[in-house]
Amino acid sequence: KAGVTQTPRYLIKTRGQQVTLSCSPISGHRSVSWYQQTPGQGLQFLFEYFSETQRNKGNFPGRFSGRQFSNSRSEMNVSTLELGDSALYLCASQLGTGENTEAFFGQGTRLTVV
């Protein structure tokens, strides 16, 4: 069974630009969550999507947004990039129904803002 696929693996962007990251969850999983990982702040929850709806949101500015498609694939977008947005962005795939279940993570997208 294929795992969680994130594309691209690496990105370099300039301040002020926008970026879109993609995540394909495990087949049959309908919940996709996004996390930002930085050396200073650690792993922080961005948002979670289920059936194309955002169910939960972390404490990030509105420049961070996401969406989910009918096939459960998800994208996250960061607009007006800042240097501090440089991070590893991780996508997590879960079944999405019932009580909290284990999350399976992708390899991440390493975003560097210059």
Added chain:
Amino acid sequence: AQSVTQPDIHITVSEGASLELRCNYSYGATPYLFWYVQSPGQGLQLLLKYFSGDTLVQGIKGFEAEFKRSQSSFNLRKPSVHWSDAAEYFCAVGVSGTYKYIFGTGTRLKVLA
């Protein structure tokens, strides 16, 4: 507020020695608890999880963890460490009613040959 604390930022052990990584959580209800491992530049791999039942849980790669409600702890153990275990380890709690995780700050493990 819900939180997870991993008191040790770095731990160094010799290959073949035993290992214990500490994790303390602050959570009002029965927690869903997880341990993940991350190699440099990689994603997170689930080592083990605790939802309910037996407080000693077995995971992959020879790891185990014990849930102690009275101490609000979920420490990870391995009887004999291998050089390939060098990585960063994260403890996490799943927030009930959501699919959100709260992670600890991680413990970086170094293994001496």
